[in-house]
Amino acid sequence: MADSSAAVAVRLEDVQKTYRTGEVDVHAVRGVSLEIARGEFVALMGSSGSGKSTLMNILGCLDRPTSGRYFLDGEDVSSLDRDQLADVRNRKLGFVFQNFNLLARTSALENVELPLLYGPERLSNAQLREKAERVLAAVGLEGRGDHHPSQLSGGQQQRVAVARALINDPEVLLADEPTGNLDSRTSVEVMGIFQDLNQKGITIIMVTHEPDIASYAQRNVVMRDGRIVSDRAVTRRFDAAQELEKLNEPAPEVVEPTVQT
Amino acid sequence: MxxxxxxxxxxxxxxxxxxxxxxxxxxxxxxxxxxxxxxxxxxxxxxxxxxxIAGLGENVILIFSGSTTTSGIRTGWGGAGTLKIEDAEAIRREIPAVTLVSEEVVSTAQVVAGSQNWFTRVYGESADYFDLRQWALADGAPFTNQDVRSANKVCVIGRTTATQIFGSEDVVGQVLRVKNVPFQITGVLTPKGLSSQGTDQDDIVIMPYTSALKRVLGGGTTLRNINAQVAGPRDLGPAKQQIIELLRQRHNIREGRDDDFTVRNQEEIAAxxxxxxxxxxxxxxxxxxxxxxxxxxxxxxxxxxxxxxxxxxxxxxxxxxxxxxxxxxxxxxxxxxxxxxxxxxxxxxxxxxxxxxxxxxxxxxxxxxxxxxxxxxxxxxxxxxxxxxxxxxxxxxxxxxxxxxx
Known part of the structure; x- marks a missing residue:
């Protein structure tokens, strides 16, 4: 049953997560089984307390399930220790966060290089730079490598974060409310990048509570009280390029200042 | 890794x-x-x-007068006047380990040359003093044993005294008046700088102790202290003991009474x-x-x-x-x-x-x-x-x- 079919990127088998807070057991995730094929773009939805964040932490190998099994790229990662999980995150996962989590006072290039420094390969400074520049170009930030996060707009910062997530060619890109700190126009731009990447075959799992953002994905999974209550393909899918065109009134692009929390 | x-x-x-x-x-x-x-x-x-301390000379024993309780009054070192010239001669004569001896008297005086004057310390010493303290002369020559025997009016001075009075260090042959007695300067000492107590060791006039007693202190045969040098470090202990015995005998100090002098060697001061x-x-x-x-x-x-x-x-x-x-x-x-x-x-x-x-x-x-x-x-x-x-x-x-x- 643990078949590592090449088409399956992520498989959860009856995953449960229980936290003990004092006397009470909190069942954050109560038996979730989920299969995500390679190349899918999935939005994970639910209100707060639905267990979607806990499930995301498990999918991101930041946390281990209390019971059940998690296969990532055919490898059972549900019982790995802290350091092994760190290596899995480094090799197979890319993270994009709501608040970008870029290192301040650090150039975009060095931010993007970060996962390489913790990787198994020893790269020279020139190799690091060359790889980082290539990924930055892929997210439309050529020539901005020496900018610090404070010199970039929110959309640009999120693109740097996406570049960082992509640098190790991950199996799955995990995005946790990637548009939560962005205005609607920049949100659409970031969705455009996600759709482009997805087109190129990258598997994306995105947590969001905004239904219109979820409509950029192919498939929406909705959670409530620790269980999946709905799992369906998106019927009227948004195309970021088109949406952007609609927004493209004569008004020039405004580079908005960002507030980083 | x-x-x-x-x-x-x-x-x-x-x-x-x-x-x-x-x-x-x-x-x-x-x-x-x-x-x-x-x-x-x-x-x-x-x-x-x-x-x-090394500048005090090597293997030096210092004998101070004083510290007596004969009358119930204890005076400080050098204060009681119990050391006589004859004591120094006896040490020189009777203790073979002692190689050099310098009788020392100390005074202060206003010294004058031409229109300048200066308040300084005046030391009376024997001709051995310069060897004993390993204190070389920068210019001129020290006074001699003959000068000491005859109580000649000669002296050597430190650099500070020379520059304060004459404005230069080229003073050999000049005359310095100490308590109105003219002394001829035979040499200038090499500078030693400040002592550990902070006094300027170069602010000094050194003359034969006989001259100092007779012409500056106004007579007497009492020494403040005696500096003695022994041949080697091993002689310090025995020589010190012999000096104590000799002086007790010479001063007629009975068994059980305190010394009317104090003997220290350099190591004790150094320590x-x-x-x-x-x-x-x-x-x-x-x-x-x-x-x-x-x-x-x-x-x-x-x-x-x-x-x-x-x-x-x-x-x-x-x-x-x-x-x-x-x-x-x-x-x-x-x-x-x-x-x-x-x-x-x-x-x-x-x-x-x-x-x-x-x-x-x-x-x-x-x-x-x-x-x-x-x-x-x-x-x-x-x-x-x-x-x-x-x-x-x-x-x-x-x-x-x-x-x-x-």
Whole structure:
């Protein structure tokens, strides 16, 4: 049953997560089984307390399930220790966060290089730079490598974060409310990048509570009280390029200042 | 295994916070600098005291009159007038280990030459004095045994006296009036500088003790003290004992009564003085070590603040694959780099400070390699010791909590 079919990127088998807070057991995730094929773009939805964040932490190998099994790229990662999980995150996962989590006072290039420094390969400074520049170009930030996060707009910062997530060619890109700190126009731009990447075959799992953002994905999974209550393909899918065109009134692009929390 | 990368990461992190890194290192710079400066000044002071004691001459025994309780009144050393010229001659004659003897009387006087005058110390000595104290002449010649026997009106003077009265050091053959008696200057002494008590040893007039007694002190045969030199260090103890016995016999001191004189040898004086400077050195070094520890606590404080402030950064690093060990190493390297760089700069500033203070205060400074190596090792150890707790705290963070930290 643990078949590592090449088409399956992520498989959860009856995953449960229980936290003990004092006397009470909190069942954050109560038996979730989920299969995500390679190349899918999935939005994970639910209100707060639905267990979607806990499930995301498990999918991101930041946390281990209390019971059940998690296969990532055919490898059972549900019982790995802290350091092994760190290596899995480094090799197979890319993270994009709501608040970008870029290192301040650090150039975009060095931010993007970060996962390489913790990787198994020893790269020279020139190799690091060359790889980082290539990924930055892929997210439309050529020539901005020496900018610090404070010199970039929110959309640009999120693109740097996406570049960082992509640098190790991950199996799955995990995005946790990637548009939560962005205005609607920049949100659409970031969705455009996600759709482009997805087109190129990258598997994306995105947590969001905004239904219109979820409509950029192919498939929406909705959670409530620790269980999946709905799992369906998106019927009227948004195309970021088109949406952007609609927004493209004569008004020039405004580079908005960002507030980083 | 990834120490190279971790080094890169740690140095990048330090570079991001240049001012804070510099201020943190400053604590160590001051601490290490203070240790080196204090120890070198202390060593310098000790060396100076040792040099001064050596300047008393080698293997010298000092015999002072006084310290008698015969009448129930104890006078200080040199105060009672119990030492006579004959005592000195008896020592010279009867104690074979004694090679040189100088009878000493001391006075102060207003000395005059031309229109200038100067208040200075006047010493009466024998011709052996210059050999005994190993005090060479810069110019001219010392007075002779013949001068001593005849109580001739001759003297040698120190450099300070020469420059104060004559305005130059070229004074051999000039006449100096002491209590209206004209003395011919036969030589100028090489400068010795300040004594350990801070008096200028070059502010002096030395004449035959016979001349001093007869022409300056107005007669008498009482000596303040007798300086005697023995052939070698092994003779010091026996010679001292023989001198005590000889003088007790000559002064008719009965069994059970106290001496009316005091005998000290150079080692005893040296031991007391070096003990004082050693205490001072230890005290200074102790204060400096405290400042080093305070600097170390500064590093710990900054690293703890840094761990809290950079919690999200740590979470991000863990999310992209950093092991706890990588985080631990990073923060340790940051702490050690701060303290090691601070230590190196501290060594440089410490040496500079020691040299400047020594130059300003006219003290010698002896920079010991031991204190440099010690200070550097201590500063590196401070980095490890005070960096470890914050680093471990960082390494044990849970990535999920760290990523959500506000």
């Amino acid at each position: 990834r120490v190279g990368s971790t080094f890169k990461i740690a140095l990048r992190a330090l570079r991001r916070n240049k001012l804070r890194s510099a201020l943190t290192a400053l604590g160590i710079i001051i601490g290490v600098g203070a240790v080196i400066a204090m120890v070198s000044i202390g060593n310098g002071a000790k060396a100076q005291v040792e040099a001064q 007391a003085q070096t003990a004082t400077t050693e205490t001072m050195t230890q005290l200074l070094a102790g204060v400096a070590v405290i400042s080093l520890v305070v600097g170390g606590i500064g590093i710990m404080n900054i690293m703890l603040v840094s761990v809290t402030e950079r919690t999200r950064e740590i979470g991000t690093r863990m999310a992209v694959g950093a092991h706890g060990r990588d985080i631990l190493t990073q923060f340790l390297i940051e702490a050690i780099s701060l303290s090691a760089v601070g230590g190196i700069i501290g060594i440089i500033t410490g040496i500079a400070a020691a040299k400047i203070i020594a130059a300003l205060k006219n003290w010698p400074s002896l920079i010991s390699p031991g204190s440099i190596i010690g200070a550097f090792l201590v500063s590196a150890a401070v980095g490890v010791f005070f960096g470890f707790y914050p680093a471990r705290k960082a390494a044990r963070l849970d990535p999920i909590d760290a990523l959500r930290y506000e």
